[in-house]
Amino acid sequence: MYQYDHCTEAIIPIRSNIFPARCQLVYSKGVILVPALVLPSRPLSLAPDVISTPRAYFWAAPFMLALTVLMLVWEAPGVIRDFQISQNPLALDDGDVQNGRCTTRKLFFTDCSARLVYSYGGRNYDTEVEVMFVDFHTGDYETGVVISADHPELATISLGLDKLWNRIITLSIFALLLGGMSLGTLFQAVRIWRVKRHLRQPALLNAIPVEITAFDRKRNILSVTYNDKIANDRTGRSAYTRMKKGEEPLIVGEANGKAVGLAVRHGKTALPVLLDDRLQRVGLTEAERNLALAPFARSDADQAAPMLIEHPRKTMSIGGRLRLFFGTLLLIFGGLVGFWLWYVTSASTPFQSPGMDINNLMPAPLNKWGCMQLRKRFGQDRAPFGCVADDFTSWKY
Secondary structure, X not given: OXXXXXXXXXXXXXXXXXXXXXXXXXXXXXXXXXXXXXOOOOOEOEOOOOOOXXXXXXXXXXXXXXXXXHHHHHHHHHHHHHHHHHHOEEEEOOOEEEEEEEEEEOOOEEEEEEEEEEEEOOEEEEEEEEEEEEOOOOOOOOOOXXXXXXXOOOEEEHHHHHOHHHHHHHHHHHHHHHHHHHHHHHHHHHHHHHHHHHOOOOXXXXXXXXXXXXXXXXXXXXXXXXXXOOOOOOOOOEEEXXXXXXXXXXXXXXXXXXXXXXXXXXXXXXXXXXXXOOOOOEOOOHHHHHHHHHHHOOOOOOOOOOOOOOOOXXXXXXXXXXXXXXXXXXXXXXXXXXXXXXXXHHOOOOOOHHHHHHHHHOOHHHHHHHHHHHHHHHOOOOOOOOOEOOOOOOEOO
16 A cells, blocks of 8 residues: 655645645655545446457467467377387387488477388388477487387387477477467456456545556557556556547656556456546546646646657668668678588588588689588598589589
8 A cells, every 4th residue: 555645735846847735655666756636435437448458469369379279289199109109119220211301490499200111010101200309409310210019000210209308398388388378368358357347336446656668659549558566555467558539647757767657446456547637537526526636737837747758769870771781791691601611611510401501602612612621521421412413422522
């Protein structure tokens, strides 16, 4: 709870942004000088649209839930299959791994797919497998065919078993994160709908300060996000409201570099309601509204009441944009050249995917030099892409 204390009738200069008839609003992190809000002691009703549901809630929750289901449908069967195989695995030396391919995305997300052809117990099997895991590996993977001795129709690649716990943990983390965000969004939406239902009934109002964390003006609508985290009985919950053209929140000060608005708790509802500067959101008579707004009246009629003002965004000059563009290109070029030099002189394998692609794109003299450096170290192996001759096996230099 907060309290008003040390009231004074002294008139403080307007330039200090302090109103006359101020009281100290004592809250958890300090003191704000604000006018006392005088409201009737009877239960009061609020306008039905004072709490809004962010539009993102209507698509974010279904989208994240769909991603969760898609990931479980895509990965869970393979993880369960490989877990069954791991209980009694049998490696097949004569198994054939066809069309094997591993792709790394975002530096460490790797997914591998292959066609497995094998024979066991007088029967022939042909199946497709896919595995996904997190790894910082560069170069090729070596793998073979592994089946379940108890259920030979279940087959996987040995790489899938080697990374089994990696896959289980990765799948669990993604499912928990995406599923948790989806459920959290649904929970927030349900809370907002419950609050809106409770606001239909009159209740005693208790004024509190709230921190305005974000706002946006579009198409004559002011959207405000505020947080109940500076009152002594703060809940830490955020709420969202939309105000129509001409409506402004009741700003009473500033704390932590952010505007502080005046809100009210409606009975025991979970979210506070941000007040507007004309108190149109509260069910008051005109006399009660004028009395409540009297302490907030300006002593100088020419000075506007405080309102949320967007600071002009700094724009970059054309010269600055060009410097940023060419500087970025230079950094990318330098990074590619540095990676290429590392690949041709120090890589542990000639079949490192980005290195092969970069070396192939180099001008002929640089490509030749790079291939010669690779051949010095790996000449006994077949040539990698970018250095391979027309027979797709031998070195072209």
